[in-house]
Structure formats: structure tokens, C-alpha cells
Amino acid sequence: MVKITKPVSGGTPPLALTAVSERCTWAVPVMALCAWIICAPQANGLGFRIPNQDAAAIGRGNAFVATADDPSAIYYNPAGISQLEGQNFQLGSLFYLGIYGDYESPTGASFHNQPEVLPVPTLQYVITPKDFPLSFGLGIYEPFGFNVNWPNDVPFRQEGIRANVTYLTINPVVSWKALPTLSIGIGPTFNYSQLDTLQGVFPVPYIVPGDQAEFRGRNWSYGFNLGVLWQPAPKWSLGVSYRSSSKMNYEGDFSVTPSPPLPNLGLHTDAAIDYPQIAIAGVSFRPNTNWNFEFDLDWADWNSVQYLTIQGVNNRPLEWRSTFMPELGVTRYLGKGYFLSAGYFYSPCSTPEEHYTPLLTDADLHIGSVGGGYKGQNWTWALAFQFIVSSWQNVTVEPPVSSTVNGRYRLMTPTLSFTVGYRF
Numbered sequence: 001m002v003k004i005t006k007p008v009s010g011g012t013p014p015l016a017l018t019a020v021s022e023r024c025t026w027a028v029p030v031m032a033l034c035a036w037i038i039c040a041p042q043a044n045g046l047g048f049r050i051p052n053q054d055a056a057a058i059g060r061g062n063a064f065v066a067t068a069d070d071p072s073a074i075y076y077n078p079a080g081i082s083q084l085e086g087q088n089f090q091l092g093s094l095f096y097l098g099i100y101g102d103y104e105s106p107t108g109a110s111f112h113n114q115p116e117v118l119p120v121p122t123l124q125y126v127i128t129p130k131d132f133p134l135s136f137g138l139g140i141y142e143p144f145g146f147n148v149n150w151p152n153d154v155p156f157r158q159e160g161i162r163a164n165v166t167y168l169t170i171n172p173v174v175s176w177k178a179l180p181t182l183s184i185g186i187g188p189t190f191n192y193s194q195l196d197t198l199q200g201v202f203p204v205p206y207i208v209p210g211d212q213a214e215f216r217g218r219n220w221s222y223g224f225n226l227g228v229l230w231q232p233a234p235k236w237s238l239g240v241s242y243r244s245s246s247k248m249n250y251e252g253d254f255s256v257t258p259s260p261p262l263p264n265l266g267l268h269t270d271a272a273i274d275y276p277q278i279a280i281a282g283v284s285f286r287p288n289t290n291w292n293f294e295f296d297l298d299w300a301d302w303n304s305v306q307y308l309t310i311q312g313v314n315n316r317p318l319e320w321r322s323t324f325m326p327e328l329g330v331t332r333y334l335g336k337g338y339f340l341s342a343g344y345f346y347s348p349c350s351t352p353e354e355h356y357t358p359l360l361t362d363a364d365l366h367i368g369s370v371g372g373g374y375k376g377q378n379w380t381w382a383l384a385f386q387f388i389v390s391s392w393q394n395v396t397v398e399p400p401v402s403s404t405v406n407g408r409y410r411l412m413t414p415t416l417s418f419t420v421g422y423r424f
Helices: 027-037 055-059 078-083
Strands: 002-005 086-097 100-104 110-112 117-128 134-149 162-179 182-199 213-233 236-243 246-256 265-275 278-285 291-300 307-310 315-317 323-335 338-347 365-375 379-389 393-395 407-423
Touching: 055 086, 055 338, 055 365, 055 379, 055 407, 078 117, 078 134, 078 162, 078 182, 078 213, 078 236, 134 182, 182 246, 182 265, 213 265, 365 407
Parallel strands: 002 307
Antiparallel strands: 002 265, 086 117, 086 407, 100 110, 100 407, 117 134, 134 162, 162 182, 182 213, 213 236, 213 246, 236 278, 246 265, 278 291, 291 323, 307 315, 323 338, 338 365, 365 379, 379 407, 393 407
């Protein structure tokens, strides 16, 4: 459930849809539309989520929960840090080399969003005291995030032009090696997020220069993650991880700034977003020292958000669906510490067509990847390339969503990632 409140600002009487002054009547539908968009980036199984947190794991399609043998296990499966000896430090970054969105209107007009290179850095540290059953880790990463910019003259400009979500997690963990073949890990998550959305006030073709409605908010939330790693036989390993849901109560400002003679409007607002719980289970098979095959099943509970509630207006149904992502990866160890990997996973569309938002070109996504790297006695490094693509998706929405979003959408995103680590 997402809730927007609009308290009194600077002594000005509160705006309500049922009774407003003639001077501010123009602002009411704009405020409602902006409130709808505030949580729109959450309506995608992958586009709003960032499951890519380590180049070695990305190269094998993120099928890593049952392997989890480097410091990024803090994210993928915290029980995995029990496999690391001494002190391990790792840093890296994923780079989205542009999120390319294409739109074709029912009239045949074509529009393209404005892609940017988006870095997603990570940092992990793990220490396992000698002859001690506990390992300790600290990770800093971004499990969610999104950025999209459409041209100012796109037909659905009143539904949204820009959306930006930044979500940073600080995650200390501890793992207990309960048995030589069984480890259990757990830790709290401290999450900081910023949300920025922008839309046009007036429709196309009548565009007043500088007209826009924008919301900016930020806040902290808390949660936890846990994992189990078990090796029932020398060639087999089983992994399970869980990330709790967390509610982000954004507090910020909503502003409408058209050109004169219309008035400037600013309100202090808040919005609450429930980020989904996530569970992953996987199995790794290692027939010999040269190969590692893994299959994972990743579940995200987007179904936890069903409506967008706007105080004093109405409820807009969203009806997001929970998604399962199958992930498959293989690693070939070449000797002398070098390895090559390949992987694939599939992210099904989680947004019903009738509640579509152009701020996320939600669709059935196919994600393929290749990678490689080196694991030495002290130094490690990995590189991975990933390609995310969807086919054209036809969209026909229903009220209260504006019919201006109708048309065809397509998404393409290449990514490049690296990690480098050192063991003391």
C-alpha cells in the first residue's frame, strides 16, 4: 500500500479535490497524477531491482546462492562467508550502459528515452578468525534502483517524464559454521533511499515552457537478510537466502512550477513504499574440479503492493504480481586460478497491462551473460558482460490510467561489471 498525504504548507489552506479555490483548480489533477507516479518504478520484476552485485556471479547469470564463495556472499547468501579464510576485501561496480526504451504511439510516432551510463558500486569486507566457528562481514550495495528519462514532448508526458530511485544498503552479517558442511548466516540491513519523479503539467501539443510537477523524498528503513549453505555430498551444494521486506516512508516536497501567470505551488508530502521480500533457493553440482553448474529459483513478492491510496482522492489499483526468476549458470575452471562463466535468467513481466506505466518499460525480459576472472592466493578479479532485452509489448490501459500511454514498448540494456579483491 502506498499512501500520499498533503498537509498544510506555509499557512496555505490544504488542497482537496472536493473543494479548492478557482486559482488552484488546475493543480488538482496534476497532483493526483504525480502521486500515482511516485511508486511507479516499483512495478517491474527486474527493472526496479538490481540483483547484479558481483561480476563473478553476474557472469553465471546470478546463479550463485549455492556457491557464494567470495565476499559478495554478504548479498547472495550470507552463510557463504564461512568459506572464506582470513581477511577478504572486495570492491567493484556494475555499469548500466544505458537503459534504452523505445515507444511507438498508435499513430506511428516513435520516441526514445535518454539513456545514461549508471554505475552501481559495491564494497565488501569479510574476516574469519583462525580456528573460530564465526565469520563476520560488512557489505555496502544497492539492491534496488532505477533511472529513466523520456523526451519532454512524449505523448504521455502527464503520466511521467523522469523517474529516479536510489536505494543504498549497509549490511553487517555473521555466519556460523555449525558443521563442517553446514553454515548459517544472518544480518540486519540499514537502507537509505531517495525518490525523484517528474511529469508534465500540460499535455502535448500544448506545452507551456518549464511546466512540471516534481516530487523529491528520502528516508531510512530497516530489515534483515539470512542464508543457509549445506553440502550434503562432495559434488553437491544447496543454498537458500531470504531478504525481508522493508517499508520506506519517503518524506519530501512536491512542487508544481508552470510559467506565469499561473502560481507556483509547493507542498510538503510523504509517500510510503513497501519494498518486497525476496527468497532464493539453488543447487550447485560440481562433477569435478573443472566445472560448476548451478540452477537457482528467485522469488520476489511484488504482490505485496496492490493499491495506491491517495488521501482524499481514491484508490488506484496496481495489482502487481509476484515473480519467479529461473537462473542458470556454469563456470569452467581453466587452471592456475583462471575461470570462464556463462549464464542466463528470465524475468517475467509483473505489471498487468491495464496498469502499465511508461516510467518502467515492464516486459518479459531475457538476460544473458558471459564473464571470466582470476582467483589467486591473494588477488582476485572478475569481469562480466550482460545483455537485457525484451520483445515489443503492446499496451492498452484502462482508467484511471491515461490512454496516452497506449502503444508499443521495447527495452534493451547492456551492462558491464568488474570486481577486484584482496585476501590478507
